């Protein structure tokens with residue numbers, strides 16, 4: 001979780017005129033600012049931003065609140081996602097309670113294995129051939145960060161050689177435990193692409209088989225950081 005004190009510190013830095021002004025064109029109106037309201041079909045600027053009260057209010061549709069509420073509604077983000085978004089806008093570094101430090105580590109694992117998948121793609125001719133045959137150009141490979149997940153053992157070797165435990169790999173959805181109790185990598189011989197949350201954080205992977213594995217596509221399972229409902 002984001003440390004509540006650090007949210008309070010961030011709040012003191014927020015300026016409603018700055019925040020709304022970073023999304024919409026504001027016009028000075030006496031002591032306040034005005035703009036076209038993004039929350040209803042507005043042609044006459046009816047959204048008023050008050051620097052003294054640090055709020056916005058639409059006189060037509062009634063939308064209103066503080067900087068956080070504005071970003072939440074405008075970007076359709078959850079509260080913690082909004083706080084992270086604002087923190088990055090203000091170059092403010094949030095502190096996290098221990099549990100979320102864990103989330104941070106989980107993300108690091110995903111980012112590292114994404115780098116590994118991307119590197120592996122470059123030296124697997126079968127995979128690069130496959131991509132070429134599907135008519136996917138280099139620009140798309142780069143844009144979608146396509147990679148290649150090799151054999152289960154190679155995945156697990158990569159993780160252990162980078163100091164990750166199997167429970168961390170399971171927690172992030174990169175590995176699973178089979179019925180026989182043996183660990184396996186979830187993405188095997190698949191073209192991979194990372195999945196990002198709305199606020200731009202890597203949360204999991206999608207993968208398409210190129211060697212005829214049963215499931216044509218697999219996605220990361222639901223994990224602490226990959227909440228599928230929040231992504232769509």
Ligand SMILES: [Zn+2]
Nearest residue numbers: 037040058061
């Ligand atoms: Zn409105």
